[in-house]
Amino acid sequence: MGGPMKIRASVKDGVTEVKVLMQHEMETGLRKDEAGKPVPVWIITEVTARHKDRVVLAAQFGAAVSKNPYLVFHFKGAVKGDKVSVTWVDNRGDSRSDEAEIS
């Protein structure tokens, strides 16, 4: 399991802004190590954000998303005190879920 995400969510005028910082190597599979051997691809492929049980963002990542992926998105329909959860899955089948309260 990967390290914890940092999630910040705040609501203003009915729009909730969510900022997510994930911890992941996002290894492209195109690099070679010091011995000249290819480093296998290791990337987050899917990210899903939910407000309660409703999906508010479904993302797919390729190898060109930077290491420790950072996302910002905006959605409507939440109030202060609600929870937002984010789940990622990587190409090795590892996954991680975290949640934050909307301030």
Next chain:
Amino acid sequence: MAARVDRQRRQVLQQGSGIALAGLLAALGLSRPARAEWQKSAFEAKTIDEALAALGVTPPETSAAILLMVPEIAENGAVVPVTVSSSLARVEQISILVDKNPNVLAAHFVLPEGTDGFITARVKMGQTATVIALVKADGKFYRVGREVKVTAGGCGG
């Protein structure tokens, strides 16, 4: 258990002609957009045209209603901030592509109703290239591109 079934289904989709089958399923409304399956063929595309075909995109129009914010010069190609925002009504999807990367599609976002047409992410760029934002709004596709000069690549060893 459900995850395993999903993975098998994904493999089947990939083994069968992924593009055609996924396109067919999408056309029939069988694939739910909110549960996005990783689109292998699109993420492995080497050119913009291939990626657009794999994503099932009809030829996109350029639109002044899409704002693509990228730095003019990126000192570090490994971390290039990209913000896409659109005033178009009902934005359903946003994709970020880099035309000179080995795999051009960087990220693909499905935005359910109630989520604004706005995304910030960070991408890697191997060299100076054009970042392209592809937006699907109300069933139509739009694109906008901007060049980013990269002084140190993000994909090398």
